[in-house]
Ligand code: SF4
């Protein structure tokens with residue numbers, strides 16, 4: 001029963017985010033907004049100097065299949081955050097940050 005509830009929770013958040021992201025690439029142009037986080041050392045290596053990522057080509061990631069864990073919400077959650085926060089809460093936070101970056105958050 002508990003397993004079924006967890007599967008449902010995981011599917012809900014994953015589906016929610018995959019429907020939400022419009023692949024605008026803006027989060028890859030605003031690396032400076034997460035520089036103060038525990039992922040600073042990774043972010044600094046990606047930053048071309050103006051806050052945009054050196055691997056961004058157009059609006060898309062040119063190393064998508066091997067992108068760092070910090071760029072992969074699913075992996076980031078599993079490897080660093082699953083013991084701290086629920087998956088739904090984490091994806092709600094990701095969506096909130098995305099809306100801030102895109103300037104659509106009211
Ligand atoms: S800013 Fe939001 S919508 Fe745009 S690519 Fe990033 S996660 Fe997707």
Ligand code: SF4
Nearest residue numbers: 028053055056061071
């Ligand atoms: S590595 Fe890819 S996903 Fe990560 S910030 Fe750069 S362009 Fe975006």
